[in-house]
Amino acid sequence: MASAFAFGEALVLGLASGPACVASCGPVLVPSLLAERAGLRLHSRYLSAFLATRLLGYLAFAAVAWELGALVSLPSRLRLEIFAVVHLALAGVLLRYAYSVGQACTHSCARSELVTIGGAGNHRVPGAAVLGFLTGVSLCPPFVAAGVRAAEAPSVAAAMLFFAVFFLGTSVWFVPFAGLGWVRRNEAVTTVARMAMVLIALYYLGAGLMTLIGRNVYGY
């Protein structure tokens, strides 16, 4: 499993399922990127924070997947519950993010900082980092496929390495999103992004709650 072939497989799996990952993360990534101020550098920082914490989520998940043997052995109910909790957390963060964008200083003289959420002062964290982590642990189909393979790894380190390589493959597909930094920002773009975030948050909230109370939602 720990052979070069296995990591080649992880890379190919990541590259092949990248579009599915982008589609899955799109509702979180695109509006939050558009809600940030313009600038390629700022958007690169956003993506760096997003992808770094997404990797963290992947590695945490890899460790858990390996520890539990295989994801497939997880009862489907439990898997759905994890999914629901992640959705509820995403909804909360997106709502907070949309609020924080409204509070952020948008004057042209203001420093180019990522929108932060959380408490005051040092306790504030970039919203991108939180969203990255949550999308990293959400159980999208390609992720589950990688989880099944990682569970077969001989050691937890090999499982985490497998996920790290898989992450690299998927991340290639996220790089073009930095291009949204070139989109000119005005009140319209920011407002549309914030409103979209609220709508998507409401969807996640509904989907999460309904899954928790045992009702299937279309699409899952």
Place this chain on the structure above:
Amino acid sequence: MFTPAFGHANRAQRLASILTIAFMVVLFFMMMRTWSTYRWRRWFFVALGLLFPVGFIHQVMVMRGSMGIPIEEMIAGRTPFCFIPIPLLILPAALTKTVVFPGSILPHGGMSGGGMASMAAIWLAITIVVGKGWCSYACFFGGIEEGMASVPSKAKVRKIDLRWRYGPWAVLLAMVLLSLALFEPAYCMWLCPFKAVSEYIAARNTVGMIQNGIFILLFAALVIALPLLTKKRTQCAFFCPFGAFQSIFNKTSVFDVKIDTTRCTPCVLCQKSCPTMALTDESIARGETLMSCMKCGACVDACPKDAAVWHIRGTEVTARPERARLMFLYAAWAMAIMFGGSIIAEGLATILHVFV
């Protein structure tokens, strides 16, 4: 004029056809005679909005016995296609060559007798010529709220935060992204207010009940209550994702509405009359409408100085606006007759079946 569901035309259908033709001809005649566009177009549009559900529900009831579509019917691809999910289908189709709508590509696949291909072709033909004029001359949903908006003599709510105009773009962005993520037309599944008066998801479980509850609430708020309070087409102006998508094609259409700044006083009567808030102080100063203009003609009719004018791109604003109006109306009305006329006739025939 009638779909095959009716078979050979009967007396009610023949009468409905005659009445529809007379109605459309009289309205066009009055538009030409009075030089007023909005007033007469509104009659057509409200009739279209009110009669579409009548004909459609009748057809659905005859074919299926219920307005609710069960999931098996959806899986079998028998969902009637509507134009609103068109923008939601583009990304999944481009990335996976899959149409994420549970309907047939071919005609006769859906309950309406018109598959996605025919609906998309009609949409494209109309859009190329009239741009967002679709929303005032072809959309079979907007008429109900336009009718509601015309009921009160004065608006009870006059101060509306202009940022609500971005609502359709936000719904479009959210729904396009969710449709790609979920691989389903998210707007149809969760947010379409017109499910309340067309075809809803068969409520067999809690989720179905919640979905239908959302449809009814949105319909009651956006199509009934808010137009009555604001005298605006609130669903179109603040919510409809297709409207936002259609706004893009206002940039490619040859027809638009301009403000002749040399004549403008500015009294802002045009701004007040616009049902979708497509005119602002800044846009009037620039001599143009916003890209969300639906070319309904309300501002042109409201302007006492004839400063709001129909216009053909590439020409001077002052260059024969009456000719631009005629050219636009010939195109728009021809399409209104072809597309909306058949829907009006079908709805009318459904009602006339009861009496004749």
